[in-house]
Amino acid sequence: MPIRTGQEYIDSLRGRKLKVYLFGELVRDCVDHPIIRPSINAVAETYDLAESEAGLATARSPLTGAPVNRFLHIAESAQDLVLQNKMQRRLGQKTGTCFQRCVGMDALNSLHSTTFEIDEKHGTNYHGRLLDFIRAVQEENQVIGGAMTDPKGDRSKGPSEQADPDLFTHVVERDEKGVYVSGAKAHQTGCLNSHWIVIMPTMRLTENDRDWAVVGAFPADAEGLTYVYGRQSCDTRSMEEGDIDAGNAKYGGQEALIILDRVFIPWERVFMLGEYEFASMLVERFTCYHRRSYVCKTGLGDVLIGAAGAIADYNGVPGASHIRDKLVEMTHLNETIYAAGVASSHQAHGLKSGAFINDDMLAQVCKHNVTRFPYEIGRLAQDIAGGLVVTLPSERDFRHPEAGPLLRKYLAGRKGVDVENRMRILRLIENMTMGRNAVGYLTESMHGAGSPQAQRIQIQRQMQLGYKKNLAKNLAGVRGDEGQDSPPAEPSEYFKRVFGVGDGGR
Numbered sequence: 357m358p359i360r361t362g363q364e365y366i367d368s369l370r371g372r373k374l375k376v377y378l379f380g381e382l383v384r385d386c387v388d389h390p391i392i393r394p395s396i397n398a399v400a401e402t403y404d405l406a407e408s409e410a411g412l413a414t415a416r417s418p419l420t421g422a423p424v425n426r427f428l429h430i431a432e433s434a435q436d437l438v439l440q441n442k443m444q445r446r447l448g449q450k451t452g453t454c455f456q457r458c459v460g461m462d463a464l465n466s467l468h469s470t471t472f473e474i475d476e477k478h479g480t481n482y483h484g485r486l487l488d489f490i491r492a493v494q495e496e497n498q499v500i501g502g503a504m505t506d507p508k509g510d511r512s513k514g515p516s517e518q519a520d521p522d523l524f525t526h527v528v529e530r531d532e533k534g535v536y537v538s539g540a541k542a543h544q545t546g547c548l549n550s551h552w553i554v555i556m557p558t559m560r561l562t563e564n565d566r567d568w569a570v571v572g573a574f575p576a577d578a579e580g581l582t583y584v585y586g587r588q589s590c591d592t593r594s595m596e597e598g599d600i601d602a603g604n605a606k607y608g609g610q611e612a613l614i615i616l617d618r619v620f621i622p623w624e625r626v627f628m629l630g631e632y633e634f635a636s637m638l639v640e641r642f643t644c645y646h647r648r649s650y651v652c653k654t655g656l657g658d659v660l661i662g663a664a665g666a667i668a669d670y671n672g673v674p675g676a677s678h679i680r681d682k683l684v685e686m687t688h689l690n691e692t693i694y695a696a697g698v699a700s701s702h703q704a705h706g707l708k709s710g711a712f713i714n715d716d717m718l719a720q721v722c723k724h725n726v727t728r729f730p731y732e733i734g735r736l737a738q739d740i741a742g743g744l745v746v747t748l749p750s751e752r753d754f755r756h757p758e759a760g761p762l763l764r765k766y767l768a769g770r771k772g773v774d775v776e777n778r779m780r781i782l783r784l785i786e787n788m789t790m791g792r793n794a795v796g797y798l799t800e801s802m803h804g805a806g807s808p809q810a811q812r813i814q815i816q817r818q819m820q821l822g823y824k825k826n827l828a829k830n831l832a833g834v835r836g837d838e839g840q841d842s843p844p845a846e847p848s849e850y851f852k853r854v855f856g857v858g859d860g861g862r
Contacts, residue, residue, distance in 0.1 A: 358497040361407060362400030365499075369396065369549065372577040376548060376612075378585040386548055390594045392585070394608030398455045399499060399549045401447060401607075402427060413443050419491040427457045428494045430468050431712045437701035441651045445694065448655015452788065454609035454796035456499075456546025458652060462645035463502030463554050464490060465711055467571065467627055470638045472709035474631050482571075482627045483709070489573055489625060493552065501550030501576065503541035503614060504642065506558040515561065515568040525555055525616060526568040527629070534622040535629065537570060541614040545804075548583055548612060550576045555616075557628075560636040569635050571628035572621035580619040586611035590791040600751040600780055603787025609796040643814075644716045646805040647723035651697030656788065656797045657690035657733055663784050664737040670778045671742065672770035682736045689729040696722035717818045724811040726801045734789040734798060741785045748782055823847050 359365050369387050376383040378391065386392050406413040406425050415429040415436060416422070431437045440461070447455045468490075471482040493500060506515075509523035518524065525539030537555065547553060554573045561569050588609070590602075599605035628634065661683060668679045700718035707713055738745055744767070753759045754776070764775045787793050802808070829837075 358495060359403065360497065362397075362402075362404040365400050365403045366396055368498075368551070374548060374577050374583065375581065376583045376585060383585075391591050391608075392548065392610065394453075394594060394604075394606060395456065395546065395610035396549050398451045398453050398607045398609065399457065399546060401451050402455055402457050403497075405443070405447060405450070409446070412439060412446060415439070417491075417494050419487060420494050422494075424494040425497055427461045428464070428490070428497070428500070429461075430490070431465055431704070432710065433712055434702055434704035434714075437648075437704050437712060437714050438698060441648070441694075441698050441701050444649060444652035445655040445658075448652045449658050450655075451607040452604050452656055452659045452784070453607045453793045454545060454652070454800060456501075456549060456610060458649040459502040459504075459545055459646065460500030460550065460554070462642055462649055463504070463556060464500060465645050465713070466638055466641040467554070467556075468711045469707040469709040469713065470634055470641060471627050472707075473637070474628060474634050476708070478631060480631075485624055486627050489627075496551075498551035499546070499549060500573075501544065501547045501553045502556065502642075503544055503547065503553050504556045504558050504639070505542050505544070507540050507542050508558070514559075514565060516564040521567075524558065524565075524568050525570070527570050528567075528618060534620055535570065535572065535626060536618045536620055537572070537616055538618055539616050541616070543586070543611050543803075544614050545800075546610050547576065547614055548585075549610060552576060553578075553581075553614070556638060556642065557635040559639060561632040563632060565635075566630040566632050569628060569630050569632040571626070571638070573625040573627070574619055574621050578619050580617040582615040582617070584613045584615070586613070588792045588795050590787070593792070596751075598751040598755070600754075600776070600783055603783040603785075603791050604793055608792055609800070611795070640716075641713060643805055643810070644713060644719050647811065648697040648700040648714050648719040650723050650726040650801065650805065651694050653726050653730055653797060653801055654690050654694040654697075656793075657686070657693070657730065660733060660737050660785070660788050660797070661686045661690065663781050663788070664740045667741050667778070667781045667785065670769045670773045670781065679740060682740055686733045686736050689725075689733055693722060693725045693729055696725055717815065720811040720814045720818075723805055724808060724815070727808045727811070730797055730801045734794075737785050738789055741782060745782050745786050746790075748779060748786075751779075754779065820847065 359368055366387060374386055376386055383389055387396060413426050414423045415426050417424040417429060426440060426443055444458060467486055471486045474480055475483045506524045509518045515524035522539045525537055525541060527535050528538045529536040541555065552573050553576050556571050557569055593602045665683055668674045673679055696718050700714040700722055703715035703718065704712045749763055754763050768775055769778050788797050
């Protein structure tokens with residue numbers, strides 16, 4: 357039976373033989389471990405949303421003819437991509453953290469078009485294999501973990517030039533049944549909470565890197581896998597009694613290092629093998645999808661703006677002009693992120709495979725905004741919250757028979773506000789700006805899907821400076837300096853597609 361509810365998803369993770377290290381020990385039970393469970397709860401919300409808001413979080417699959425979770429759907433229109441964004445924001449609002457499924461969704465979408473074009477050139481059958489795999493996971497309603505980032509070793513060298521070839525995941529053996537891969541994937545969001553892992557190249561490859569040009573899928577509990585769980589700020593608060601100090605006790609994110617030691621991938625789940633020239637296409641399409649997926653952070657921003665507004669109210673200053681101004685600024689920054697992401701989706705175009713991909717330039721702008729604006733939103737939230745956000749005593753002190761009454765007396769805010777409610781909001785702000793979920797809201801916003809310079813490079817490639825110079829020169833009446841501009845003077849395909857330049861407009 358396919359997984360339908362969040363509880364059924366949680367139950368589907370039980371009984372697996374995962375090799376997971378956390379705090380130097382092997383984890384016996386991932387599902388009920390207090391540090392891991394909040395991240396599982398966040399993924400479970402993606403199932404419950406599909407039940408409660410089906411119009412938003414499901415789509416009809418052309419492969420099965422049935423409604424499927426939108427995280428497993430291949431975008432067939434710009435509207436599909438817009439609905440992805442709306443779903444992502446909604447889940448951010450409901451969890452206040454990373455819900456871990458965007459990377460799998462974006463991996464499937466980028467592979468759909470890339471495998472089609474590999475087959476077109478080489479006569480392979482990767483696309484058919486991929487469609488069979490997608491159909492199977494749609495029917496079972498499973499979670500896909502996309503694994504792209506390699507440790508990379510010496511950043512000045514490519515995969516085949518490394519002293520240790522395992523610093524990039526690569527094929528070590530082939531036989532009549534399939535291939536065996538070794539290496540590692542770093543910073544892997546939600547990998548323990550996935551049913552399947554899909555590995556992909558992490559960068560442009562050369563002919564010498566053929567063994568590293570591999571894409572394939574295997575179960576998250578496949579033999580040869582070792583996971584080392586990533587440490588998060590304030591993570592051990594989840595192991596303490598009570599639920600206040602954690603800030604967001606129910607939901608959290610997850611990252612781990614995946615180590616692969618001769619992991620087997622059968623031929624039917626191999627979707628690239630040696631076609632090194634398509635690695636850059638796959639990476640660029642994945643990052644195009646994934647960088648506009650960061651509109652999910654606007655859902656977290658909504659929560660943090662709400663927390664800032666609530667603490668201002670609890671402090672008795674909701675009407676202060678500087679408080680209102682800061683809340684307006686937080687909202688402006690948050691909506692600017694969302695605007696770029698949704699605009700990118702609205703300006704999508706079709707690819708040869710029939711999948712739709714969002715606008716690349718605006719995806720870069722969206723993600724570049726995300727590397728900056730959440731930090732400012734977080735700063736303003738801390739500003740509004742005041743010093744108690746970092747000096748508040750523990751829940752255990754508040755529960756103490758002698759210290760507790762003193763704290764309730766001297767840490768009271770506006771009359772009529774329960775001190776515990778004030779404490780809970782302060783802990784939530786701490787959680788999102790410097791605690792456990794600051795990983796998903798701040799640091800992940802900086803480095804996920806590529807750090808800021810990666811977006812700036814892509815923006816520079818597409819900014820059409822030569823064409824824009826000619827626009828200015830034409831209006832200014834400049835004559836006689838043809839040939840001085842090295843950038844192209846004609847509009848790019850991007851400009852033609854988006855603005856209708858050269859075809860009479862739209």
